[in-house]
Amino acid sequence: MDSVSFAVPLWVWGAVTAGIAVMLAVDLIAHRDSHVIGFREAAWWSALWIAIGLGFGLILLVWQGGETASTYYAGYLIEKALSIDNVFVFALVFSFFAVPDAYQHKVLFWGVIGALGARLVFIFVGVELLEVFFWTAYVFGAFLIYTGWKMAVSKDAEVHPDRNPVVRVVRRIIPTDSAYHGDRFFIRVDGRRVATLLFVALVAIEATDLVFAVDSVAAVLAITTNTFLVWTANAFAVLGLRSLYFCLAGLLRRFAYLHYGLAVLLAFAGVKLILSETPVGKLPIPLTLGFIAVTITVSIVWSLLATRGAPPGGDGRPAEPAGQGGTSGTTPPATAPRPAPRDEDTP
DSSP states (O other), X not given: OOSOOOOOOHXXXXXXXXXXXXXXXXXXXXXXXXXXXXXXXXXXXXHHHHHHHHHHHHHHHHXXXXXXXXXXXXXXXXXXXXXXXXXHHHHHHHHHTTOOHHHHHHHHHHHHHHHHHHHHHHHHHHHHHHXXXXXXXHHHHHHHHHHHHHHHHOOSOOOOGGGOHXXXXXXXXXXXXXXXXXXXXXXXXXXXXXXXXHHXXXXXXXXXXXXXXXXXXXXXXXXXXXXXXXXXXXXXXXXXXXXXXXXXXXXXXXXXXXHHHHXXXXXXXXXXXXXXXXXXXXXXXXXXXXXXXHHHHHHHHHHHHHTTTOOBOTTSSBOOOSOOOOTTSXXXXXXXXXXOOOGGGOO
């Protein structure tokens, strides 16, 4: 039984969801013109999103007390950490499809909309399974432990966005043009509605995030099965994903050992979830929060120290350190291929 249990009125659900929708609308309006997002702009937006996420925890502190707020912060922190892994794969997808810098924010914006929808579904399904079938805690726990192990050892596997089954199905079903047409996802050719290469890149981002959504939701469910806390921790962490990408895109090569920290967090979440259905019960939230914070800090500091003074790469950034993996065993190459659109890309 989850120690953090409180009734959330429907109007609170509605108010929080409406607030998230308003924030997304503000972000869309602020970036309605396609332009390259610089580091300073991304840093300001990231600071804003983080402040909002941390501020919501203070609201929970006043409303429901310290344990509820600590539980939210633990979920928010682990989701925020795992979102850094998303950035690695997003960088590879953008590089593979040669997405112009000015259009990347639009792809990420609609990608976040899809990510929020997928997470909301996974949260309610996951909570229902855990409450109805106790043994699913062992299944989810084993899945998280396996995912953590795979992240730690699968360091050199590459991602091929064009081989993604979802992308391939979309290309077969929807007529696709092999070029970019500004920031448009669809155009009309001879009276026929045709998807652009930017839409294919969006599909690749969405399909990739589905994998991350399963991992991250399961990890937060190991902390609490309170749907409101799981949803808000995921939502507020994902809202800042776009700005986080533009902040970290030029620094990804410095996070040489971050994947080890994330692997440890996933394995820890898996063990925690399994223990919740044993006489040991759920681990204390302060212990969980402290372990997450220490693991993230150590892996980031370790990475930065290890890559200090690294020679610059071909693009003027630090060289790619060996052994960077992703949640699904992915590794963005030092300079990911940027193939020009080919005629055969159009079905």
